[in-house]
Amino acid sequence: MSTTPDLKFAFGNFNYICSTVSLTLCPLVGDADGIEPLCYSRNVKLADTLIFQPSTLIIHLIALVMTAIMIYHIRSKYTAVGRKEIIMFFYLYMLVTIMDLLLISGIIPTASNLYPYFTGVHLGLISATFWCLLLNGFVGFQFAEDGTPLSLWSIRISSFVVFAAVTFLSIATFQKLGPFDPMHPVALWVIFFIFNGAALLIYVILQIVLVVNTLDDRWPLGDIVFGIAFFATGQVILYVFSLDICNFAKHYIDGLFFGTIATLLSVMMVYKYWDSITKEDLEFSVGSKQNVWEVKELLGEDEMAGGGLYGQQQHQGPPGSGFGYNGNSPASGPYGQANFYEDRY
Template sequence: MKFGSFDQVCREVPLTVCSLLGADGNGIEPHCYARNFEFAGKLFFEFAVMVIYIAALVMGIIMIYHIKTKYTAVGRKEMVTFFILYMLTTLVEALVVSGIVPASSSIQPWFVAAHVGLLSASIWCLLFNGLVGFQIFEDGTALSLWGIRISSLIVFGGAFFVAIGTFKNMVGFLSPSNPILLWIIYFIFNGAGVLIYFILQLILVFKTLDDRWPLGDILFAIAFFVIGQVILYIFSQDICNYATHYIDGMFFGVMCTLLSVMMTYKYWDSITKEDLEFSVGGKTAQWDVKYDMGGYNNGRY
């Protein structure tokens, strides 16, 4: 992979940004891509990946529901914010990858730019959640909640501006043929955010937790993420050829990302202890009340 260039990456895997880059923004096509399919008279792409997208949205709803039921869990509202951003990122990516938003339409660059912004905002939000466990600031407070929301919005806006500026060639140093800033955001900023989050969680487990069981959850999350990225960027073309265009590396990349997110939720759940005394769903304790009535028994002394 050449610094600042999407050429090699886009030849391997059809990222959402690839159709808007290259000379004059005409797009960079992959050497091999999954077959399209027809539904209701309209062509769609990446059928297998669409199944994973739907599964990711369903799992996102389930995980948000379970997070919301842990009424007194540390970082509950902050974690919900991350999963909302993850679901929005997945939804926009599905619309672009499937072709529901046509590649030739005038709105496609805006959807792709929104996807780039949401992806970076999601990773930033995840990193912010990684700091919550260290109790640098109290979770659930206005400082914490508005801090994560405003900072994620700023990251979204910055990434969105760079992306749309690159696609539309709005500024001299932003162009489809020289997308250096977009490349830095897409790979270095996002990659560093994920890496720092995982490092912080390993430190949290070893330095502050007595229980080592959460270590397995976070290690599985790391493993799934790394495997998914390796398959996506290195073996996508080989998979596509061997599978005769039915699937490509994007299928395994999206699936492994989903598994990594699910294990991240499992990790958060395992390190979060709910205060059952204040849990709305907790069972009410049964108390046995005994009276000392002296020698009183059956109405007699």
């Protein structure tokens, strides 16, 4: 049987959430010593260093590899719409994963004086990632032409502003600066759940409208549905069933393990969706084997037209007979080919 906390879920309060799952901000809010989850994944000792959440750490490493692969494929689609915009989202997700890896695993220990600042940066990157995804939802509507300085820098600057604002708010809350109090982190709670959740919801709505109104193909809707299903499943496991999983697995894994997997799958579906709605102009692409093959095919057709069947017919006669390129016969066209079909048929 799982241990159920006596605390109840409350608006603006992390006590219930942090007693269920170990988030990076939990050691810094709710109490002078933070909030410790009632059940969490057991740690391992590696080179005289305790590594927390080892199973989740492996998933983070896998996420970094998969994100690098997705970025490579996005960069290889040279003429795809929104390529430069969407790649910012994946770079931000990679940074979030790296910060998550450092903080959750204990590589940066909670007792360190730097831990609150790294956590503030981590929360800022999370909000900037959701914001960047939201702005990518507008790219397909071409309010600003994709790839232009207006489109790129509006996303970069606004994402940086969100990152800086949330990072400052987080550090101010952890350090109890001004009106911000770690015992009552209401503003941080609103940013973490409402702001980020609203950005994701608006993005999904925008993409559904885009697919329904502008695309003939409805298959991309399946990518959206799977992405939302993965993300929602991960959040439910993370905040509802983490204690049950932890106790059932005898502390080897907890909800954070499955939540990280679900988040990775949802990010992969964002890539799959973007890839399904963007078409690359192969004529202007470079560096792709497929494109090189297509150019060779076109050259083959030209060669066949200039030196293949026509060329054989044109060079059958002696020079000046009218069948060569320099022939002056009235039956030949300006290139010695115009009346070929008349001669043949």
